[in-house]
Amino acid sequence: MSDHRILLLGPPGAGKGTQSTRLAETYDLDHITTGDALRANKEMETEYGTPGEYMDAGELVPDPVVNEIVVAALSNADDGFVLDGYPRNLDQAEYLSEQTDLDHVVFLDVPEDELVERLTGRRVDPETGDNYHVEFDVPDDPEIEERLVQREDDQEDTVRERLRVYRENTEPVVEHYREAGGLVEVSGEGTPDEVFERIRDVVEE
Ligand code: AP5
Numbered sequence: 001m002s003d004h005r006i007l008l009l010g011p012p013g014a015g016k017g018t019q020s021t022r023l024a025e026t027y028d029l030d031h032i033t034t035g036d037a038l039r040a041n042k043e044m045e046t047e048y049g050t051p052g053e054y055m056d057a058g059e060l061v062p063d064p065v066v067n068e069i070v071v072a073a074l075s076n077a078d079d080g081f082v083l084d085g086y087p088r089n090l091d092q093a094e095y096l097s098e099q100t101d102l103d104h105v106v107f108l109d110v111p112e113d114e115l116v117e118r119l120t121g122r123r124v125d126p127e128t129g130d131n132y133h134v135e136f137d138v139p140d141d142p143e144i145e146e147r148l149v150q151r152e153d154d155q156e157d158t159v160r161e162r163l164r165v166y167r168e169n170t171e172p173v174v175e176h177y178r179e180a181g182g183l184v185e186v187s188g189e190g191t192p193d194e195v196f197e198r199i200r201d202v203v204e205e
Helices: 016-027 034-039 051-055 063-075 090-099 112-120 142-147 156-180 192-204
Strands: 005-009 030-033 081-084 104-109 122-124 131-133 183-187
Touching: 005 016, 005 156, 016 030, 016 081, 016 192, 030 034, 030 063, 034 051, 034 063, 063 081, 063 090, 090 156, 104 156, 104 192, 112 122, 112 156, 156 183, 183 192
Parallel strands: 005 081, 005 104, 030 081, 104 183
Antiparallel strands: 122 131
């Protein structure tokens, strides 16, 4: 097992997806992202309803559904992983601690008004799943720009609800790792390259 078992924490829009993708490429890690896994299974029937019903409202998908995704992904991640979007509440954090140890816990810190701007301006390429931004990250290719779509949960009302859910459920998780020691706080402001350099310093320390 490599020593790159990385947990990236942060509010919606902090850049977890952007930075996890880079970490996974740079260090050849599995990118475990509950958000993407759930989006790929939005219409899947479970005893709690479909994941999409929760996601489009900005609410958390029930723990058993999410835990199952994570445990399956971890069992295939022998050469290290970067975990993005999980755990999002204290029960998930406890479940995770029963499944694996972590080498690095990084918290991406971004002020709330910037989060709203990033999320409401995000656009996704439906063909590749790549994220762009109407202002900060416009694709060079006009053909790509034309086909970009907005995520259902990136409407401003839903963004505000996601931030509320984050404060209520996920901030205690950040506090939990801070108290346990080992949580490193990194500023998520600046360009994606600048933020990546900060995270790389932590991982390579
Ligand atoms: P998920 O997909 O995980 O969404 P999220 O945590 O809200 O995070 P985002 O993907 O919105 O943001 P991000 O931090 O990855 O930022 P990104 O890099 O994209 O979850 C969606 C839903 O799934 C949840 O609401 C819930 O319903 C469900 N779910 C998922 N996990 C769950 C769990 N564990 N338990 C229960 N339910 C769960 O960047 C955002 C934008 O900013 C982009 O446009 C990007 O281009 C731009 N950007 C990035 N970095 C910068 C920068 N440095 N400067 C300027 N712009 C930047």
